[in-house]
Amino acid sequence: MEELEITVNDKQAAFLEAVMFELDSQDVKGAGMVGGIGSGKSIALADLSATMMEELPKAKGQFACPVVSQAKRALTPGLRARWRTSWNLTPYNAATGNGDYVLWKEPPAGFDRPYEEPDDWTNCISFVNGFVIELCGYKLDADSHRGRNDDFVLMDEALRFKREWLKICLGRIRANVGKFSSNLHWLFAFFSSPPYGAVGDWMWEYEDLQRKDPKRYHFTQVITKDNEVFLPPGYIAGLKDKLTPLEYSVEVEGKRLSSIPKAYYSAFDWEKHSDIDDLPGTWYNPDAPLEMSGDFNVLFTSCTVWQDEGRLLKGQRALWVKEPMKDPETGVPLTMAETLAHKVANAYEGHGLKRIYVTGDRNGNNKSAGATKTMYELFAGVMEAKGWEVILCPLNYNMEHYERYLLLLRILSENQASEYYVRMHSVDFKGAIASMMFTPIKADYTKDKSSEKKGGVEQENATHLGDTVDYYLIWKHQGGMSWCDSGFDIEYY
Structure with missing residues (x-):
């Protein structure tokens, strides 16, 4: 593939550099980016997935989410836009035979197949070199994914992903021993908005894990100002007018919250x-x-x-x-x-x-x-x-x-x-x-x-x-x- 030059902010660059070159563990490794509105975490996810595609031909992993239909609506438009503008990746066109990936159906004969083909291509994004991302929903039947073998796991808006589901999907990262030398193999990477209160609090644990074992874990927190150079003038000031002060402090300034101990709505979740x-x-x-x-x-x-x-x-x-x-x-x-x-x-x-x-x-x-x-x-x-x-x-x-x-x-x-x-x-x-x-x-x-x-x-x-x-x-x-x-x-x- 031709050499490309992509533009990212400092936090995105540090995150991508860490997962590619600093996480050298031969075991499963984890990396997370938590950021608010306009902080650039979706761009980082798109760049990481495109890099994985190049580094891991014929690998198959999952995009873990609560509900597949919702993930398709919310996730793929942003990914496809970044892939097109910065990576020159375009959807396959059956009429011309040109294109780099296929959505939600079996790829054409000219595409390589992954080492472990999925039984059903309905929820797959398949690239020409055999790299496959399969969307897996956990809300309705998390246990159905226990038999999987994955080369990686990606996750967006991880604050909606339950801790008990996490145990299941991380146990699936075990496929193709010895077939890849890239640090991106056996990677769990999550991206998310900041959690409100205790919901999604498992993400903060990766910050502590990084301190204990930086060769296996990486954690980045980004705030909107970190991505200011790529935002319209007045964007952050506009958010201050649109959001409540609490929302602004959490989703723009990155403040961390914990629920109060004696709350009137004690049953609110x-x-x-x-x-x-x-x-x-x-x-x-x-x-x-x-x-x-x-x-x-x-x-x-x-x-x-x-x-x-x-x-x-x-x-x-x-x-x-x-x-x-x-x-x-x-x-x-x-x-x-x-x-x-x-x-x-x-x-x-x-x-x-x-x-x-x-x-x-x-x-x-x-x-x-x-x-x-x-x-x-x-x-x-x-x-x-x-x-x-x-x-x-x-x-x-x-x-x-x-x-x-x-x-x-x-x-x-x-x-x-x-x-x-x-x-x-x-x-x-x-x-x-x-x-x-x-x-x-x-x-x-x-x-x-x-x-x-x-x-x-x-x-x-x-x-x-x-x-x-x-x-x-x-x-x-x-x-x-x-x-x-x-x-x-x-x-x-």
């Missing part, structure tokens, strides 16, 4: 409750109504947007505003409730069935200073002007603290077959997820809401967004849409 793979039906349905739960405050007004599918409650988005905007047509200053309505309407501009049920904080029944309408009514007015049918269902029933705590515990624990269960989008709902993870509990089973006080944390990281989840789950428990006419209320003390 990031891995389980943000796992939307293989759920029944469609995750987001543009032809079904939306359900919204709001929390109205002078300095921070927020909501979570949901859809339900029977017992499954799907957390679609967490949205908030921190200051009022001006009407885009008249320039007149708007209220916070109206500003939030514009944000919701813009987020769902392409939604088909424009019907939304609005519940949440009873304070939304109050009127803003100088206003003649309640905050719920102001919110509805903006949405209706944009073509939405709005059904207001504010809460007006006080559930006892312990009763409320037990309801949330029961729903999140998923130990009753008749109860609702929730799944939340790991990106679009992340603000609410972070709020829930770091909400402390008091001795009387109420939330510690000190984070909402002046001088505390940024309000995006306070308890507001978690409150909207509570309001919604209580509303659904009490009947949801069928309860709209009577309504009920909840307040926190």
Whole structure:
């Protein structure tokens, strides 16, 4: 193959150099790169896989993931783009007979075969020199992979990969003794966003392993600034505007988090409750109504947007505003409730069935200073002007603290077959997820809401967004849409 020159940042270069030249163990070796948004870890994965292809002809390994269909959608577009622009690798064209690799089917006769051919090519990426990457899903049946023999294992978004699955896939790295002299043979390489709390904490162990045995293990943590030269001007500053401070500190600055010991949502599990793979039906349905739960405050007004599918409650988005905007047509200053309505309407501009049920904080029944309408009514007015049918269902029933705590515990624990269960989008709902993870509990089973006080944390990281989840789950428990006419209320003390 012709000699190529690829451009990488310093952290990517150090990672690739380490796995190629420093990990000289003849045993299985491990290397990991953990980085946030725009840090370049996907580029490193693409470059590593292309290098392995050149170094390990006729090798076959696995790309380990929870669900194959999701990995195909999320992974391969980025890999193919990098392979094409930096490695001159193109998909095989049957009409011309040209191309370097084949996706998801048996390769043509002109391609070499790996030393150990797969029985089924459906989930394989096959290169002309016989190098094969097979996508292997572990969520549905991890034990089915115990009989494999692999030359390597690759993994993306490793924070979603369970520790018990890891034991299975690492035990498969054992194929073709003596056939390769490259350090890339028998390599386990993982790439991932930073974990929130304890989920994916096994990745940090590779940092300790590197200190103990640097010839067998390598670990790199990258932050967005490490890749700044390859990002658009203002990209990092833009992330600061788009993300909550907690998200920014974790995914841009690389801060490591651990869950608090006495949490209000003690049954919340990031891995389980943000796992939307293989759920029944469609995750987001543009032809079904939306359900919204709001929390109205002078300095921070927020909501979570949901859809339900029977017992499954799907957390679609967490949205908030921190200051009022001006009407885009008249320039007149708007209220916070109206500003939030514009944000919701813009987020769902392409939604088909424009019907939304609005519940949440009873304070939304109050009127803003100088206003003649309640905050719920102001919110509805903006949405209706944009073509939405709005059904207001504010809460007006006080559930006892312990009763409320037990309801949330029961729903999140998923130990009753008749109860609702929730799944939340790991990106679009992340603000609410972070709020829930770091909400402390008091001795009387109420939330510690000190984070909402002046001088505390940024309000995006306070308890507001978690409150909207509570309001919604209580509303659904009490009947949801069928309860709209009577309504009920909840307040926190």
